[in-house]
Amino acid sequence: MKNNVNRELPDDVMNALDYQPYQTTNIGNPDIQRVAPSVHVQTGDDKLVDSIEDVVKATVKDGMTISFHHHFRNGDFVFNKVMRVIIDAGIKNLTLAPSSLTGVMNDMVIEAIKAGTVANITSSGMRGSLGDFVSHGNLKNPVIFRSHGDRARAIEHGDIKIDVAFLGVPNADKLGNANGMDGKAVFGSLGYALMDAQYANKVVLLTDNLMPYPNTPASIKQTQVDYVVQVDQVGDPDKIGSGATRFTKDPKELKIASTVNDVIVNSPYFKDGFSFQTGSGGAALAVTRYLRQAMIDNKIKASFALGGITKPTTDLLNEGLIDRVMDVQDFDKGAADSMHTNPKQQEIDASWYADPDNKGAMVDQLDVVILSALEIDTKFNVNVMTGSDGVIRGAVGGHQDAATAKLTIISAPLVRGRIATVVPDVTTVVTPGDSIDVLVTEYGIAINPKRKDLQESLGHLAGVPVYTIDELQKMAAAKVGTPKPLEFTDRTVALVEYRDGSVIDAIHEVKD
């Protein structure tokens, strides 16, 4: 079968997993029966367990679905500690359902797959050796990639039924009250983990910092937690923050950031009370810097900034240029610290952030978002999942979710080295072109033809050449040539869900 972004989807897999093909970005107004966890009642004075071994023995059985959060990013010690014990216990056929998988987890996941411990994976993404391993067909069942909002949706629908959630926290009391703000390995918002805490049948907290009872503010509450395990260290503080906390000095990135700012400032959305999401990475920080100046110059203040939050964004909050920061994760220590001190920085869970099957998510109210792309094609479809070699090396993240903004900007270089970013057809469609409004490259911009209104406001900016997306694609091809088509086998190694749970693309095993 084909879906509405013209992707051929494997009938056998689609039918076996009872999937619908992607149709539209329009979520509509369905009535959804939410699910709820089973609760084992306890009234004791503590929930402390001596060791990970003990808690694994008490909770994990063959065939279960287990989950983790990725707020520690590459500083995570919890995932490997717990998986080590689970593998050694000889447990088989688990479904691994973390909010995402970071590089530091790769070796352990591969070992768990080889041992038969992990049979299924759903994640926001994967990179490096694990992406390579999966792309070469080494996991029997297809990985299911879901956006952060879609994961929240899937949990709230019961599509993901978490039996046991192992959640690392930088502090907790003996009954499980915990937050992400105090301790050594702090990461700020617990946004993604809050879904697991609310919906998993069993919730295990792991912490290196046992606090007096009752520990508040309690982002995770004792009413949600079954066990608390003390460990030496939950994470490496130095590796939790994203690398990029400084503005880029790359002239190409600065040029793109400056043009992104021009697009925003000249759009109809740049007015008092507007809202935005910029994301992380050096280029995003540069956009925030330009935007700050434009807000000051034009005496414009934002109602809220959303998403993964960085220090330059919380600086705007503290400066009074933004009224609220709605915070599902923090990308650096500065942003995490700010959450502690500024009550206008509100921790939000992944459902509030972006679950499409909701009474209203934050992304629905978003005016402007800047997103990245590995590839974008002439239908404005975006790939943030597979590389130019067809291998999995990315994550859906909040890409599909935030693309619901009124002005969705893709910020990407026309070419990267000898590889075109703007292509006739992306290798993997992650975010449908219908939700993309403007592509900004270092050579100029392309406006989605369906946005005639933007053609008017952005079509004649000084220093911002406007091309059609086909023209940009041809410019890219002229620079780097046309690569040989990628070769894949018939084997499906992953499905990419759209945020509503339909399938927007399938990823096939690479042929070497």
Next chain:
Amino acid sequence: MKNNVNRELPDDVMNALDYQPYQTTNIGNPDIQRVAPSVHVQTGDDKLVDSIEDVVKATVKDGMTISFHHHFRNGDFVFNKVMRVIIDAGIKNLTLAPSSLTGVMNDMVIEAIKAGTVANITSSGMRGSLGDFVSHGNLKNPVIFRSHGDRARAIEHGDIKIDVAFLGVPNADKLGNANGMDGKAVFGSLGYALMDAQYANKVVLLTDNLMPYPNTPASIKQTQVDYVVQVDQVGDPDKIGSGATRFTKDPKELKIASTVNDVIVNSPYFKDGFSFQTGSGGAALAVTRYLRQAMIDNKIKASFALGGITKPTTDLLNEGLIDRVMDVQDFDKGAADSMHTNPKQQEIDASWYADPDNKGAMVDQLDVVILSALEIDTKFNVNVMTGSDGVIRGAVGGHQDAATAKLTIISAPLVRGRIATVVPDVTTVVTPGDSIDVLVTEYGIAINPKRKDLQESLGHLAGVPVYTIDELQKMAAAKVGTPKPLEFTDRTVALVEYRDGSVIDAIHEVKD
């Protein structure tokens, strides 16, 4: 059938409503499948509705269960506004499931019953004309009285399935982010209402204070709210606080408060890190004052204070004598204001406060609680529901819930006017004697015989005579005589649930 506090329960009603008789205060460790609401998906820019009429038309149908909170207490304008519209719309056979009913709602409830609009009621309590009306058999189906913790349990089990919750708030934005702290009619913690916001299929906010989006801190979140209605005024600020914000000057009350303090201070629980709940009313405030001095004198600090919170308690927090205030409701403006400024005052929902079917509620960790009584009998069973005339004039409140404390003290005068408080058998058992440890009267104390340990620590305090509960009952009878037994008909007008959902007593129609 009879239950374990020797109460005869009406077989027909018990069977028709599929109830079990009360057996034990021990909750055990059952596995509970929680329920979840149905969600109508919306992605629009606001949820504003022009009028209560419009929102009632859109949501309420014959036979539904509707709910309200009682945080505005006698300053509530929301209940009467909404019920007026519902009655006028000719809607019939509703179940009314508020967190409690306050006096200001009485006339409207009676009108709604007479009109056939309300056919069933579950509440924490009722007083005045409504209690009289129900006690005289004017509601066809028995009222179900539930403690605050039991209401949370019932909602989380699906015993109470709320179709539409009408929740008044002193502030909200256009999408439903709201708290109880900002605006004119502020009440602080939204503790009871948080259950309705999380579990009702449809949630309607009513506010007189529409805030810029996004409004934070968001105790109620946009993900939970379907409609927002602007009204002139949600409540009368002057009537929200309880009357008693000053210490009592009544010598009898002061004597009791001083003895309560003696009991606490000489118990094994008065040590660094202890926890307590004192409740509201002039006598409770006096206990807090004595306790403050004892804490200073003995260099003892409390880990937390729990429950309905008053300014004298938040003063202790600000003084550093308490480390945390765990706040399910605030009884006065001082306590509500403190929640705004002191991050150590944590808003908790009714489930966290006291749901017995939980992974751990705050009440499970409580060391000392002081509770009141209309009557207490020689089995230490307590009645806080029916008066000496057998008429309903009280509320379960958190009485059963907090009685789980390690030291549960009933503070009550031996007699009130010509009426004995200590009686051979209470008219209505609300809280089982098994969970009561000490009775404090102005004449002396009685210790529950099962607490031999307390006999040792409290048996020989200077100025605190110790009696058996039978002796105190006889002293009371000697003062006021033995009243003629109350006369009731066979008709059951209410059932009182124990916090686990079993039935602890039935209330019958009074015979005039």
